[in-house]
Amino acid sequence: MFKNLVTLVTGGASGLGKATVTRFVNKGSKVVFCDLPTSNGANVAKELGENAHYIPADVTSEEDVQRVLSEISKNYGKLNVLVNCAGLMNAYITYNFHSKKPRHHEDFIKILKTNVVGTFNVSRLACGLIGKNTPDNDGLRGVIINTAGIEAFDGVQGQIATAAASGAIHSLTKPMAADFKDIGIRVVAIAPGIIETPLNDQIPSEQVEAIVKECIPTPNRFGHPDEFAQLVQTIVANPYINATTIELSAGLNLQF
16 A cells, blocks of 8 residues: 555654654655755655655745645656644743743744644645545545644643644644545644654753653653654554544643
Protein backbone atom coordinates (compact mmCIF):
# COMPACT_ATOMS: atom_id res chain seq x y z
CA MET A 1 0.00 0.00 0.00
CA PHE A 2 2.57 2.57 1.10
CA LYS A 3 4.79 2.04 -1.95
CA ASN A 4 2.06 3.62 -4.07
CA LEU A 5 1.67 6.72 -1.92
CA VAL A 6 2.92 10.25 -2.42
CA THR A 7 3.04 12.06 0.91
CA LEU A 8 3.65 15.70 1.83
CA VAL A 9 4.94 16.43 5.34
CA THR A 10 5.28 19.97 6.66
CA GLY A 11 7.88 20.67 9.32
CA GLY A 12 9.69 17.61 8.06
CA ALA A 13 13.25 18.57 8.92
CA SER A 14 13.02 17.77 12.64
CA GLY A 15 10.92 16.28 15.41
CA LEU A 16 7.57 14.71 14.60
CA GLY A 17 7.80 15.68 10.95
CA LYS A 18 11.22 14.13 10.45
CA ALA A 19 10.09 10.91 12.15
CA THR A 20 7.10 10.74 9.81
CA VAL A 21 9.23 11.39 6.73
CA THR A 22 11.69 8.69 7.83
CA ARG A 23 9.02 6.06 8.53
CA PHE A 24 7.19 6.64 5.25
CA VAL A 25 10.40 6.60 3.21
CA ASN A 26 11.34 3.32 4.89
CA LYS A 27 7.91 1.98 3.89
CA GLY A 28 8.68 2.78 0.27
CA SER A 29 6.61 5.94 -0.13
CA LYS A 30 7.60 8.96 -2.14
CA VAL A 31 7.82 11.74 0.43
CA VAL A 32 8.05 15.46 -0.21
CA PHE A 33 8.68 17.52 2.89
CA CYS A 34 8.97 21.21 3.48
CA ASP A 35 10.48 23.29 6.23
CA LEU A 36 12.00 26.74 6.54
CA PRO A 37 15.10 27.53 4.44
CA THR A 38 17.10 27.79 7.68
CA SER A 39 16.26 24.19 8.61
CA ASN A 40 18.33 21.03 8.20
CA GLY A 41 16.01 19.80 5.44
CA ALA A 42 18.63 19.36 2.72
CA ASN A 43 20.77 17.13 4.95
CA VAL A 44 17.75 15.09 6.04
CA ALA A 45 16.80 14.45 2.41
CA LYS A 46 20.37 13.44 1.60
CA GLU A 47 20.41 10.99 4.52
CA LEU A 48 17.10 9.37 3.51
CA GLY A 49 17.82 8.93 -0.19
CA GLU A 50 15.99 9.43 -3.45
CA ASN A 51 12.47 8.91 -2.08
CA ALA A 52 12.79 11.99 0.16
CA HIS A 53 12.50 15.37 -1.55
CA TYR A 54 13.01 18.56 0.48
CA ILE A 55 11.55 21.89 -0.65
CA PRO A 56 12.15 25.00 1.47
CA ALA A 57 8.85 26.70 2.28
CA ASP A 58 6.98 28.76 4.85
CA VAL A 59 3.62 27.10 5.51
CA THR A 60 1.95 30.47 6.06
CA SER A 61 2.88 31.63 2.53
CA GLU A 62 0.42 30.84 -0.26
CA GLU A 63 3.16 31.35 -2.84
CA ASP A 64 5.53 28.92 -1.11
CA VAL A 65 2.91 26.22 -0.66
CA GLN A 66 1.70 26.53 -4.25
CA ARG A 67 5.29 26.10 -5.39
CA VAL A 68 5.62 22.91 -3.32
CA LEU A 69 2.37 21.51 -4.73
CA SER A 70 3.42 22.38 -8.29
CA GLU A 71 6.64 20.40 -7.78
CA ILE A 72 4.66 17.44 -6.46
CA SER A 73 2.26 17.55 -9.39
CA LYS A 74 5.09 17.84 -11.91
CA ASN A 75 7.26 15.09 -10.42
CA TYR A 76 4.65 12.59 -9.21
CA GLY A 77 1.33 13.59 -10.74
CA LYS A 78 -0.60 13.09 -7.50
CA LEU A 79 -0.75 13.58 -3.73
CA ASN A 80 -2.31 10.98 -1.43
CA VAL A 81 -1.41 12.06 2.10
CA LEU A 82 -0.79 15.41 3.77
CA VAL A 83 0.72 15.46 7.28
CA ASN A 84 0.86 18.91 8.88
CA CYS A 85 3.62 18.91 11.50
CA ALA A 86 4.98 22.44 11.16
CA GLY A 87 4.51 24.28 14.41
CA LEU A 88 6.01 26.33 17.20
CA MET A 89 5.72 26.24 20.97
CA ASN A 90 6.48 28.71 23.72
CA ALA A 91 5.66 29.11 27.38
CA TYR A 92 4.70 32.30 29.17
CA ILE A 93 2.11 33.63 31.58
CA THR A 94 -0.38 36.26 30.47
CA TYR A 95 0.82 38.93 32.88
CA ASN A 96 3.93 39.12 35.03
CA PHE A 97 2.84 40.74 38.27
CA HIS A 98 6.44 41.04 39.49
CA SER A 99 7.59 43.16 36.56
CA LYS A 100 4.06 44.51 36.04
CA LYS A 101 4.20 43.74 32.33
CA PRO A 102 1.85 41.81 30.06
CA ARG A 103 3.30 39.31 27.61
CA HIS A 104 3.93 40.70 24.14
CA HIS A 105 0.93 39.82 22.02
CA GLU A 106 3.23 39.23 19.03
CA ASP A 107 4.33 35.97 20.72
CA PHE A 108 0.73 34.79 20.81
CA ILE A 109 0.11 35.83 17.20
CA LYS A 110 3.25 34.03 15.98
CA ILE A 111 2.13 30.70 17.47
CA LEU A 112 -1.38 30.93 16.04
CA LYS A 113 -0.13 32.06 12.64
CA THR A 114 2.31 29.17 12.23
CA ASN A 115 0.33 26.39 13.89
CA VAL A 116 -3.25 27.23 12.92
CA VAL A 117 -3.05 29.47 9.86
CA GLY A 118 -0.20 27.39 8.46
CA THR A 119 -2.16 24.17 8.91
CA PHE A 120 -5.23 25.66 7.24
CA ASN A 121 -3.21 27.24 4.44
CA VAL A 122 -1.52 23.99 3.41
CA SER A 123 -4.73 21.98 3.80
CA ARG A 124 -6.88 24.34 1.72
CA LEU A 125 -4.34 24.31 -1.10
CA ALA A 126 -3.32 20.64 -1.02
CA CYS A 127 -6.88 19.32 -1.03
CA GLY A 128 -7.27 20.43 -4.64
CA LEU A 129 -4.50 18.07 -5.72
CA ILE A 130 -5.66 15.23 -3.46
CA GLY A 131 -9.17 15.63 -4.87
CA LYS A 132 -7.94 14.75 -8.36
CA ASN A 133 -7.15 11.17 -7.33
CA THR A 134 -9.32 8.30 -8.54
CA PRO A 135 -11.51 7.21 -5.58
CA ASP A 136 -11.00 3.74 -4.11
CA ASN A 137 -13.75 1.22 -3.32
CA ASP A 138 -14.82 3.33 -0.31
CA GLY A 139 -14.95 6.49 -2.39
CA LEU A 140 -11.80 7.82 -0.70
CA ARG A 141 -9.13 9.86 -2.45
CA GLY A 142 -6.73 10.67 0.39
CA VAL A 143 -6.22 11.88 3.94
CA ILE A 144 -5.10 15.02 5.76
CA ILE A 145 -3.53 14.54 9.20
CA ASN A 146 -3.03 17.60 11.40
CA THR A 147 -1.03 18.01 14.60
CA ALA A 148 -2.72 19.56 17.62
CA GLY A 149 -1.58 18.84 21.18
CA ILE A 150 -2.90 17.54 24.46
CA GLU A 151 -3.17 21.19 25.54
CA ALA A 152 -6.36 21.32 23.48
CA PHE A 153 -8.02 19.37 26.31
CA ASP A 154 -5.72 19.88 29.29
CA GLY A 155 -4.07 23.28 29.17
CA VAL A 156 -1.86 24.38 32.02
CA GLN A 157 -0.25 27.57 33.25
CA GLY A 158 2.09 29.15 30.73
CA GLN A 159 0.62 27.30 27.75
CA ILE A 160 -2.06 29.75 26.63
CA ALA A 161 -0.85 30.16 23.04
CA THR A 162 -0.12 26.47 22.56
CA ALA A 163 -3.49 25.53 24.07
CA ALA A 164 -5.32 28.03 21.86
CA ALA A 165 -3.59 26.73 18.73
CA SER A 166 -4.13 23.07 19.66
CA GLY A 167 -7.77 23.74 20.46
CA ALA A 168 -8.29 25.44 17.12
CA ILE A 169 -6.77 22.54 15.19
CA HIS A 170 -8.91 20.09 17.14
CA SER A 171 -12.01 22.19 16.48
CA LEU A 172 -11.45 22.51 12.74
CA THR A 173 -11.00 18.76 12.24
CA LYS A 174 -14.63 17.66 12.14
CA PRO A 175 -15.97 20.55 10.03
CA MET A 176 -13.09 20.21 7.55
CA ALA A 177 -13.87 16.51 7.20
CA ALA A 178 -17.48 17.50 6.56
CA ASP A 179 -16.33 19.96 3.89
CA PHE A 180 -14.65 17.07 2.07
CA LYS A 181 -17.29 14.36 2.60
CA ASP A 182 -18.54 14.46 -0.98
CA ILE A 183 -15.05 14.33 -2.49
CA GLY A 184 -13.70 11.57 -0.21
CA ILE A 185 -10.87 13.18 1.75
CA ARG A 186 -10.52 12.17 5.39
CA VAL A 187 -9.32 14.66 8.03
CA VAL A 188 -7.83 13.48 11.32
CA ALA A 189 -5.88 15.27 14.07
CA ILE A 190 -3.32 13.87 16.49
CA ALA A 191 -2.94 15.46 19.93
CA PRO A 192 0.47 14.39 21.26
CA GLY A 193 1.49 14.66 24.87
CA ILE A 194 5.14 15.34 25.60
CA ILE A 195 7.33 13.86 22.87
CA GLU A 196 11.14 13.89 22.83
CA THR A 197 11.64 16.54 20.15
CA PRO A 198 13.75 19.71 19.87
CA LEU A 199 10.68 21.76 20.85
CA ASN A 200 10.74 20.13 24.28
CA ASP A 201 14.48 20.43 24.84
CA GLN A 202 13.79 23.70 26.67
CA ILE A 203 12.13 21.85 29.58
CA PRO A 204 14.53 21.80 32.58
CA SER A 205 15.74 18.31 33.54
CA GLU A 206 14.31 18.52 37.06
CA GLN A 207 10.91 19.39 35.60
CA VAL A 208 11.18 16.47 33.18
CA GLU A 209 11.78 14.10 36.09
CA ALA A 210 8.81 15.49 38.01
CA ILE A 211 6.46 15.22 35.02
CA VAL A 212 7.51 11.65 34.25
CA LYS A 213 7.13 10.61 37.89
CA GLU A 214 3.84 12.33 38.68
CA CYS A 215 1.94 12.88 35.43
CA ILE A 216 2.51 9.97 33.03
CA PRO A 217 0.86 6.72 34.19
CA THR A 218 2.43 4.18 31.80
CA PRO A 219 4.71 3.82 29.98
CA ASN A 220 6.43 6.11 32.44
CA ARG A 221 8.41 8.25 29.99
CA PHE A 222 8.13 10.89 27.28
CA GLY A 223 7.00 9.70 23.89
CA HIS A 224 9.30 8.88 21.00
CA PRO A 225 8.85 10.73 17.68
CA ASP A 226 8.49 7.45 15.80
CA GLU A 227 5.47 6.58 17.97
CA PHE A 228 3.80 9.63 16.46
CA ALA A 229 4.85 8.49 12.98
CA GLN A 230 3.49 5.01 13.71
CA LEU A 231 0.09 6.52 14.52
CA VAL A 232 0.20 8.50 11.29
CA GLN A 233 0.82 5.24 9.44
CA THR A 234 -2.12 3.60 11.22
CA ILE A 235 -4.46 6.46 10.32
CA VAL A 236 -3.44 6.26 6.67
CA ALA A 237 -3.95 2.49 6.60
CA ASN A 238 -7.32 2.48 8.39
CA PRO A 239 -10.02 4.08 6.20
CA TYR A 240 -12.59 4.19 9.01
CA ILE A 241 -10.68 6.75 11.07
CA ASN A 242 -12.08 10.15 10.16
CA ALA A 243 -13.23 13.47 11.62
CA THR A 244 -11.65 12.93 15.04
CA THR A 245 -8.71 13.89 17.23
CA ILE A 246 -6.61 11.06 18.67
CA GLU A 247 -4.69 11.69 21.88
CA LEU A 248 -1.17 10.23 21.95
CA SER A 249 0.07 10.82 25.47
CA ALA A 250 0.32 7.60 27.55
CA GLY A 251 -2.42 9.11 29.73
CA LEU A 252 -0.52 12.32 30.50
CA ASN A 253 -2.38 14.39 33.09
CA LEU A 254 -0.60 17.56 34.16
CA GLN A 255 -3.22 18.11 36.85
CA PHE A 256 -2.18 15.02 38.88
